[in-house]
Amino acid sequence: MEPGYQLIKEQLFFRKELVERVHWLINLRWAVSGVALAAGWIAHFLDLSHPILPLTVLFVVVALSNILFLAIWKRLKSREPQEVKHFVVFAHVQIAFDLVALFCVIYFTGGIYSPLLMFVLFHIILAGILLAPLSCFIYAAFILLAAGALIAFQEFALLPPQPVLFQNVPFPSADRLPDVLALYLTFASGILISTFLITTLKASLRVKGRSLITVSRKLDQSNTKLTALYEMVKEMGACSESQGLIDSATRNAKRIMGVKGCSIKLLDDDRKTLRFCSTHGLSENYTAKGIIDIEKSPVNRKILQGSFFTIGKIQKDDYFQYPEDIRKEGIASMMCLPLKVEKMIFGVFCIYSDIPHYFGPDDVNFFSLMADLTAVAIEDLKRELNKTWFLKKAAHQLRSPLNAIRSMLDLILKGYQGDVAEKQKETLTRCKKRLEILGEVINDLLKLGLERMVAGETAFHPVDVSPILKSVCELHGARASEMGVDMIFHMEDSIPEVMADEKLVDDLFTNLISNAIKYTPSGGKVTVVLAREKENRIRFEIADTGIGIPKSEIPRLFSEFFRAENAKAFSEEGTGLGLVIVKEALDRLKGSITVESTPGEGTCFVCYIPIGKPGNEKR
Amino acid sequence: MGTGADILIIDDDKDLVNTIRIILESRDYSVRAAHNGKDGHGAIEEKIPDLIILDVMMSTDTEGFDLAYKLKNSPQHRDIPILMLSSFPQKMAEKGPESFQHVLGEGWPVTEFHEKPIDPDDLLEAIEDILREENRI
Numbered sequence: 001m002e003p004g005y006q007l008i009k010e011q012l013f014f015r016k017e018l019v020e021r022v023h024w025l026i027n028l029r030w031a032v033s034g035v036a037l038a039a040g041w042i043a044h045f046l047d048l049s050h051p052i053l054p055l056t057v058l059f060v061v062v063a064l065s066n067i068l069f070l071a072i073w074k075r076l077k078s079r080e081p082q083e084v085k086h087f088v089v090f091a092h093v094q095i096a097f098d099l100v101a102l103f104c105v106i107y108f109t110g111g112i113y114s115p116l117l118m119f120v121l122f123h124i125i126l127a128g129i130l131l132a133p134l135s136c137f138i139y140a141a142f143i144l145l146a147a148g149a150l151i152a153f154q155e156f157a158l159l160p161p162q163p164v165l166f167q168n169v170p171f172p173s174a175d176r177l178p179d180v181l182a183l184y185l186t187f188a189s190g191i192l193i194s195t196f197l198i199t200t201l202k203a204s205l206r207v208k209g210r211s212l213i214t215v216s217r218k219l220d221q222s223n224t225k226l227t228a229l230y231e232m233v234k235e236m237g238a239c240s241e242s243q244g245l246i247d248s249a250t251r252n253a254k255r256i257m258g259v260k261g262c263s264i265k266l267l268d269d270d271r272k273t274l275r276f277c278s279t280h281g282l283s284e285n286y287t288a289k290g291i292i293d294i295e296k297s298p299v300n301r302k303i304l305q306g307s308f309f310t311i312g313k314i315q316k317d318d319y320f321q322y323p324e325d326i327r328k329e330g331i332a333s334m335m336c337l338p339l340k341v342e343k344m345i346f347g348v349f350c351i352y353s354d355i356p357h358y359f360g361p362d363d364v365n366f367f368s369l370m371a372d373l374t375a376v377a378i379e380d381l382k383r384e385l386n387k388t389w390f391l392k393k394a395a396h397q398l399r400s401p402l403n404a405i406r407s408m409l410d411l412i413l414k415g416y417q418g419d420v421a422e423k424q425k426e427t428l429t430r431c432k433k434r435l436e437i438l439g440e441v442i443n444d445l446l447k448l449g450l451e452r453m454v455a456g457e458t459a460f461h462p463v464d465v466s467p468i469l470k471s472v473c474e475l476h477g478a479r480a481s482e483m484g485v486d487m488i489f490h491m492e493d494s495i496p497e498v499m500a501d502e503k504l505v506d507d508l509f510t511n512l513i514s515n516a517i518k519y520t521p522s523g524g525k526v527t528v529v530l531a532r533e534k535e536n537r538i539r540f541e542i543a544d545t546g547i548g549i550p551k552s553e554i555p556r557l558f559s560e561f562f563r564a565e566n567a568k569a570f571s572e573e574g575t576g577l578g579l580v581i582v583k584e585a586l587d588r589l590k591g592s593i594t595v596e597s598t599p600g601e602g603t604c605f606v607c608y609i610p611i612g613k614p615g616n617e618k619r
Numbered sequence: 620m621g622t623g624a625d626i627l628i629i630d631d632d633k634d635l636v637n638t639i640r641i642i643l644e645s646r647d648y649s650v651r652a653a654h655n656g657k658d659g660h661g662a663i664e665e666k667i668p669d670l671i672i673l674d675v676m677m678s679t680d681t682e683g684f685d686l687a688y689k690l691k692n693s694p695q696h697r698d699i700p701i702l703m704l705s706s707f708p709q710k711m712a713e714k715g716p717e718s719f720q721h722v723l724g725e726g727w728p729v730t731e732f733h734e735k736p737i738d739p740d741d742l743l744e745a746i747e748d749i750l751r752e753e754n755r756i
Contacts, residue, residue: 396676399706399735404634406736411638414739416645 018087019077021130025094026069033063036105051108051162058108062101069094091130095139099123103146110164111154112147112183120147121194128198140195144188151180228256229370236377245381246278249349249374254280257367259351259358260331264339264374265292266347267304274300274348282352286329299336303348309336310364312357332356335367339375349374388450395446399439406435437573444577447507451581455588462497465505465538465609469530472509476517484522491530495538496611500589508585511578512542512605518571519603520546533608537591540607548599557595558583566599582607624750625666628652629659629686630674630704635737639672642739643746656686663696670749675705684728691728700730700749704737 037059044052076086099120106114120143128136153159232252239245246264254262261281265274274292294301303309312333331352339347349371353359359367409432412420420428473489480487498505516526529541549557553564561576568574586593589609597603626643630636631654640650651668653659663671671690675683683703690696733745 396706400632403706403736404632404638407635407638410736410739411641416641416739 018084018091018130019082022087022091022094023073023077025091025126026066026073029062029066029069029094029098033059033066037063054108055105058101058104065097088131092135095123095127095130096142099139099142099146103150107150107154107159108162110162112151112180112187113164115165117147117187120191124191124194125198128195128202133199133203136195136199140191143191147184147187151184155180225256225366228252229366229373232256232370233373233377236374237380239377239381242378242381242385243278245377247280249377250278250280253349253351253367253370253374256370257351257363260354261329261352263350263352264347265300265350266339267345274304277347283329286325300348303336303338304345306338306340306345308338308364308368310334310359312359330354333358335359335364337368337371339371339378341375341379346375346379388453391446391449391453395442398442402435402439402442406432406439409435433572437575440573441575441577444575444581448577448581448584451504451507451584451588455584458501460499460501463500463502463505464495464497465500465509465540466491466495466530468502468505469509469528469540472506472513473528476510476513480517480526483517483520484524485517485520486525487517488525488527490528492532495530495532498538498589498609498611500609504585504588507581508589508607509540511582512540512607515578516542516544516546516603516605518573519567520544524602537608537610540609541604543602543604545602548601548603549595549597550599551597554595554597623647623649624669625649625651626670626672626746627659627662627668628672629654629656629662629683630672631655632674635674639737639742642737642742646743648746656682659686660689663690663699667696667699669753670700670702670746672702672704675703687728700753701728702745702749703729703732704735705732706735 037056040052040055040059072090076082076090079086102116102119102123106116106119109116124136124140124143127139154161232249235248235252236245239248246266250262250264254260259281261279263279263282264277266277267273268275268291272294274294274297276291279286292300294304299309310333329352332354333356334350334352336348336350338345339349349367351367409428411417413425413428413432469491473487477487513526513528520526524545526545527541527543529539529543531539531541533539547566547570549564550566553562556562557564558579560580562579563574563576583593586607586609591607591609593605593607595603595605626648628636628639628650629652630639633654636652636654640652643650651662653662659671659673662668673683673687687701687703690699690701730749731745733742
């Protein structure tokens with residue numbers, strides 16, 4: 001019995017099944033005793049003679065016992081923790097009880113000739129399923145003994161013979177012994193063959209069941225890992241700058257792979273050095289070197305050619321550039337993979353364990369997947385940042401020589417290279433001025449270019465516009481007073497937030513306010529109003545007492561490089577892009593702008609910005 | 620007023636370097652120049668200057684900061700004041716620490732940002748202030 005216990009104990013799966021099956025057995029007994037009682041009495045009324053009274057008593061006893069069984073089952077089930085052994089014993093008790101009851105029924109229905117004899121097969125099946133193979137054979141033996149005893153008792157008249165069910169024929173007499181023996185032997189072989197079949201079948205089912213559990217467990221683990229990988233990729237996707245992304249990668253890799261440390265090294269532009277860009281779990285000392293010379297590290301060289309590298313036990317010194325450091329760190333095994341996208345390799349992703357031979361083929365496959373996804377995320381972000389990189393680089397390339405020229409002009413004008421004649425001074429000052437304007441055109445172009453490039457791709461968030469307006473006004477306030485222009489603010493309290501981006505709002509306010517001050521002669525006035533309008537929008541109004549805009553020029557006011565004639569005459573400074581920036585900012589904010597102007601008296605711009613719900617722009 | 624202090628300019632724009640040199644030499648500062656981070660570092664090793672004027676971007680976006688942090692992390696060089704030249708000094712001062720600190724280390728290395736284009740008077744004043752501070756310490 002002991003091996004039987006072990007086998008069942010091992011698997012929670014089978015234990016649960018045992019508990020349920022035992023309960024099922026009890027329920028079955030209700031049905032059987034009920035049906036048998038009913039069948040018996042029906043048969044009795046149909047005048048089929050058989051000893052109805054003993055049978056009735058028997059089935060009533062069975063039913064009563066079943067109540068007891070149910071109580072016991074409930075008791076055993078409620079125990080914490082459940083003892084498998086108890087259920088097994090209980091199963092034995094029930095099966096034994098049933099067999100005894102069945103043999104009584106068999107006796108009363110004709111002994112060895114009873115048609116109900118075959119019902120013992122049910123118990124073989126039950127024993128085979130619920131109990132160990134050995135138990136099953138033991139019950140088979142018990143059945144054969146009982147059957148033999150039954151024959152013997154009836155043959156030798158130790159028990160009164162009973163009429164055979166459905167046949168109304170008395171039990172055959174002693175001279176039929178060979179026939180009885182033949183019958184018995186046939187019966188015995190049937191029982192034994194069934195026992196053998198059922199135990200063999202069950203054994204193979206159990207094996208399959210066990211391997212299914214193993215596979216299921218592996219699948220669960222795999223699932224967990226893949227879910228973790230998915231979360232890691234999502235986190236990387238949300239990063240908006242490279243370092244954050246790489247840090248997130250190393251942190252998650254260390255956690256998911258369950259290792260001591262992790263690092264990402266990226267190839268420098270010269271493709272000759274690898275630089276530690278992010279590490280987790282490694283000491284300062286190890287990463288302080290910062291740079292690995294590829295010439296000196298065959299391992300990294302091989303990885304950068306595309307192969308992966310696992311080492312079960314760090315031994316050979318000549319693989320690494322800094323072998324001592326690796327040992328000191330406590331690293332016993334490591335796995336390194338190239339970071340590559342479309343055949344282009346740009347870095348190395350390593351994980352380190354303090355346990356030798358930690359990484360198996362499954363780990364290699366999984367980490368491979370992780371490295372590829374990480375590489376894609378890094379490359380994607382780089383490309384996204386690259387889109388704006390070109391514009392920014394272009395602006396820088398334009399600004400640098402411009403700044404150098406302006407500094408050199410200043411040098412001359414301030415007399416550092418000798419005296420400057422008046423006429424020369426005038427000309428050089430004009431140069432300075434033109435260059436200044438050129439600088440502003442470059443800045444505006446960059447701003448406009450970037451805004452157009454990222455439009456629709458940046459996520460808006462709730463922005464409080466009041467502080468932004470305040471700071472813009474402060475910044476321009478000084479200039480305004482220098483120019484003799486008075487600035488007046490009316491800002492309501494508790495202006496609601498709008499869905500926007502701080503830079504966008506800043507550009508909007510800056511350009512309009514700067515224009516107002518620029519085109520208002522000394523002694524004039526600029527009025528700035530910020531208010532909440534109705535339930536769903538805010539109003540930003542800026543009015544000046546400046547030169548105004550001719551009606552005929554208003555339609556073209558918001559087009560690129562357009563400057564009204566009177567504006568050009570009043571001030572040469574102006575890129576013609578400021579209002580384009582304003583208009584496009586309002587478009588993105590889903591707002592609108594109106595302009596009213598009287599030449600010579602002043603202009604008033606009114607902007608409406610809706611108080612939106614999240615999701616104004618897609619990401 | 621010049622003090623004969625030794626100033627090292629590191630910037631890849633030769634015109635700008637020349638302009639600054641003329642301005643500084645007019646006040647009797649002694650001026651050395653380098654046009655990239657590597658040469659700059661070499662010049663510092665040769666002789667420690669009293670002040671470094673450093674451009675933010677040269678051939679790569681972070682060359683200026685790379686050098687600045689390298690100096691900060693080296694004991695004999697960490698106390699050299701650095702005046703950084705940038706087209707957008709305000710943005711640099713805000714954005715700089717986040718972008719670079721975690722990669723390159725602790726300790727913001729820049730003493731002061733100065734705006735381009737250079738105004739000679741402003742530049743001289745800034746340098747004077749820094750050198751005065753340094754001598755006080």
